[in-house]
Amino acid sequence: MRKKFIAGNWKMNMTASSAIDLVKALNEQIIAGGVAGSVDVAVCPPFVYLPAVIATLKGSPIAVGAQNCYLEASGAYTGEISPAMLKDIGCQFVILGHSERRHIMGETDEVINTKIKLALETGLNPIFCIGELLEEREANQTETVLERQIRQGLAGLTAEQMQKITVAYEPVWAIGTGKTATPGQAQEAHKFSRSILADLFGASVAANIRIQYGGSVKADNAAELLTQPDVDGALVGGASLKVGDFTAIILAGKPAGGGCGCGCSCGM
Numbered sequence: 001m002r003k004k005f006i007a008g009n010w011k012m013n014m015t016a017s018s019a020i021d022l023v024k025a026l027n028e029q030i031i032a033g034g035v036a037g038s039v040d041v042a043v044c045p046p047f048v049y050l051p052a053v054i055a056t057l058k059g060s061p062i063a064v065g066a067q068n069c070y071l072e073a074s075g076a077y078t079g080e081i082s083p084a085m086l087k088d089i090g091c092q093f094v095i096l097g098h099s100e101r102r103h104i105m106g107e108t109d110e111v112i113n114t115k116i117k118l119a120l121e122t123g124l125n126p127i128f129c130i131g132e133l134l135e136e137r138e139a140n141q142t143e144t145v146l147e148r149q150i151r152q153g154l155a156g157l158t159a160e161q162m163q164k165i166t167v168a169y170e171p172v173w174a175i176g177t178g179k180t181a182t183p184g185q186a187q188e189a190h191k192f193s194r195s196i197l198a199d200l201f202g203a204s205v206a207a208n209i210r211i212q213y214g215g216s217v218k219a220d221n222a223a224e225l226l227t228q229p230d231v232d233g234a235l236v237g238g239a240s241l242k243v244g245d246f247t248a249i250i251l252a253g254k255p256a257g258g259g260c261g262c263g264c265s266c267g268m
Contacts, residue, residue, distance in 0.1 A: 001255075002208065002210050002232045003038070003039065003040055003210075003232075004039045004040070004210075004226060004232060004233045004253030004254075004255075005039070005040040005041075005042070005166060005210050005212060005232060005233035005253075006039060006040070006041050006042075006212075006233050006234050006236065006246075006249055006250045006253050007041070007042040007043070007044060007065065007093065007095075007127060007166075007168075007212065007233070007234070007235050007236065007240075008042070008043045008044060008236050008237075008240025008241075008246055009044045009067060009095060009098070009214075009235055009236065009237050009240065010043065010044060010045050010046060010067075010240060010241060011046075011067070011100075011237060012046060013046070013241055014045060014046065014049060014241065016048075016049055016052055019045055019049045019052060019053055020052055020053070020056050022043075022241070022243060023043060023053055023056050023057055023060075023062065024056060025243045026041075026043070026062065026243050026246060026247065027057065027060045027061075027062055029243060029247040030061060030062065030247070030250065031061075033247065033250070033251050033254075034254075035250055035251060035253075035254050036061040037061065038254050038255055039233075039250055039253040039254055040063070040233070041061065041062050041063065041250055042062065042063040042064065042065050042092070042093050043057075043062060043063075043064060043065070043240065044064070044065040044066060044067050044093065044095055044127075045064070045067075046067065047066065047067075047081055050064065050066060050086070050089055050090075050091060051089055051090075054089060054090040054091070063092045063093060064090065064091055064092060064093070065091055065092060065093025065094055065095060065125075065127065066081070066086045066091050066093070066094045066095070067094075067095050067098070068081075068094070068095065068096070068098075068101060069081055069082060069083045069086055069094050069096070069115060069118075069119060069124075070082055070083075070115075071111060071114040071115045071118060072118075073118060073122075082118075082122075083115075083118050083119045083121075083122035083124050084122050086122075086124060087122050087123050087124055091124060092124070092125055093124065093125045093126070093127055093166075094119050094124045094125070094126055094127070095126075095127045095129065095168075095235075096112055096115050096116055096119065096126045096127065096128055096129065097112040097115075097116075097128050097129040097130065097149070097153055098129045098170070099129065099131055099170055099172045099175060100175075103133070103172065109148065109149055109152035109153050110152065112128075112153050113152060113153050113154070113155055113156070116128060116153065116154070116157070116165070117156065117157070120157075120161050120164055120165075125164045125165070125166070126164070126165050126166070127165075127166045127167075127168050127212070127235065128153060128154070128165055128166065128167050128168065129167075129168045129169075129170050129214070129235070130145075130146055130149040130150060130153070130167065130168070130169055130170070130193065131145075131146075131149075131169055131170040131171045131172050131175075131214075131215070132145040132146065132171055132172060132173075133145075133172045133173065134172065134173035137171065137173060142171075142189060143192050146169070146189065146192060146193055146196070147192075147196050150167075150193060150196045150197065150200070151196065151200065154197075154200065157201075159201045159202060159205045162197070162201050162205055162209060163205075163208070165209065166209070166210045166211075166212060166233075167193060167197070167209060167210070167211045167212070168211070168212040168213075168214050168235040169186070169189050169190055169193060169211060169212070169213055169214070170213075170214035170215050170235060171185075171189070171215050172215075173215075174215030174216050175214070175215050175216065175237065176216070176237060176238065177216060178216055179215075179216060180215060180216040180217070180218075180221055180225075181213070181215060183224045183225050183227070183228050183231075186213045186225055186228055186231055187228040187229065187230055187231060190211045190213070190228065190230035190231055190232075191229075191230045193211055193230075194206050194207075194209070194211060194230055197209055210232035210233055211230060211231065211232050211233075212231075212232060212233040212234050212235045213225050213231050213233075213234055213235070214234060214235035214236065214237070216237075216238075217234045217235075217236045217237075217239060217249060218239050218245065218249070219239065219244075219245045219248035219249055219252075222234060222248065222249040222252040222253070223252040226252050226253050233253060234249060234253070236249055
């Protein structure tokens with residue numbers, strides 16, 4: 001059984017003080033809710049707030065990730081941040097291939113692939129985003145788009161490296177729009193994506209890869225989405241900026257029968 005993984009992508013929001021206040025309150029809620037150990041949780045603040053958030057969460061069950069990194073290890077790249085820099089300050093995850101990077105910043109599958117490889121070499125765990133535009137879904141091209149993004153974005157990786165990667169399916173038409181894929185639509189896309197991962201890396205590897213859903217995830221729709229067999233968590237945008245909403249989404253990922261969610265009998 002794959003343990004649910006809920007990550008918050010804060011995008012270009014927050015101030016230093018509000019970021020610290022949020023993660024302090026979130027940590028308290030997670031401990032009070034008894035989900036530490038049963039659901040993996042991460043927050044991904046803007047670059048400038050990463051050190052403060054990491055310091056605040058020291059010893060917490062909440063991991064910290066970045067929203068992006070550059071595709072070179074070092075050099076004359078004014079304004080860019082390397083994976084090694086993120087690792088150096090204590091980041092564990094990095095979001096790569098987000099639709100806003102693809103469609104606003106113009107990142108290609110090849111660029112994303114290069115970033116993933118460098119992040120892995122540096123010791124970061126990539127959250128690899130895939131997803132189709134509204135016009136692509138309406139043209140019945142969802143599976144074509146997802147297959148291309150997976151095959152090209154993960155080209156050259158090994159089965160061992162895939163153990164460090166989380167895939168996040170985010171239909172672009174559902175991001176920040178208030179529209180959400182139905183549980184059935186999400187499951188269909190996740191199941192198809194897992195089939196491509198199985199073709200690339202083998203069925204046993206694909207069975208262990210967590211695939212998050214992202215796209216207007218809210219407290220009132222998270223539970224139904226997270227009950228789908230191939231939906232292994234959520235990459236949450238706006239709702240991750242509100243302690244109550246984000247906590248509710250995290251609680252929705254808690255295994256119904258208790259336990260740690262990893263399939264063992266540890267009783268956590």
